[in-house]
Every structure is written in C-alpha cells, then in structure tokens.
Amino acid sequence: MPKPVNSSASTVWEGDLASGSGRTTVASGAFPTVDVSWRSRAEGAGGQTTPEELIAAAHASCYSMALSHELAGKGTPPTRVETSATVTFVAGEGITGITLTVEATVPDISEEDFLAVAESAKTGCPVSAALAAVTITLEASLVA
Secondary structure, X not given: OOOOOOOXXXXXXXOOOOOOEEEXXXXXXXXXXXXXXXXXXXXXXXXXXXXXXXXXXXXXXHXXXXXXXXXXXXXXXXXXXXXXXXXXXXXXXXXXEEEEEEEEEOOOOXXXXXXXHHHHHHHHOHHHHHOOOOXXXXXXEEXX
C-alpha cells in the first residue's frame, strides 16, 4: 500500500477582508512566500496571487501528470504535455468554472484516441475529482 503524502501550506492574514492582506507559504519551500488580498481576488489587481490561481496551478500540474500516465498506459507515452488551467471566480458566487487547456505531442496516436484519453484523464485527475462540484471544461489539442 502506498504511503500517504501530506502537502501543506499556511496563510497569515491581517485585518478585515476588504482592506486586509495575507502571506501564503508552502511548507516545501518550492516557491517563495506570496502575497494575497481580497482586491487581487475580487478585482484581478496584479502583483499578488489568489486562492484561485493556486488552485489553477495545482490543477494544471495534476492534469498534466494524469494525462501523461494514461497515455503511457495505452502504449503511447507523450513527448510533451502543456496544460493551463483557468479558474473563474465571481465575488458573491465563488468559483464558477474551470477550463483546462492542453496541447500534447504524442507519437503514434490518432486525434480521436487522444481526445478520448484526454477526457478520461480529466476524470481521473485527483484535483479534478476534488473540484467536482465545479464545471470543468477541457480544450485538448494534439500537436504534431
């Protein structure tokens, strides 16, 4: 049985929601502490990250891994998988949707087979499963 792996992060927030701000740190130290604020989240003000941007990063990396794994399992390992994730947030409503956009170079696979595996990987991606309450759309392209 595989050993469970825990990933963690923490945020220190000071002040109220509208005028306060915070700093988020990942326990691994893989990237520097990042600033967060309501203004960045609700208005898209630059220079700071948002919970949705962090979710997008997690989703893009997880989906790339899931697709690579499924393609290899079909005997058609990819040469390259490039995934971006866009998480849409509306103040007062929350996260309203996620779009995954993937371009992959996969030798010896038909477009039809690739699209089927890409869709299957969306379902099999653990982050997709965790975010299943939100509509997740997939735009997949096979690159020659």
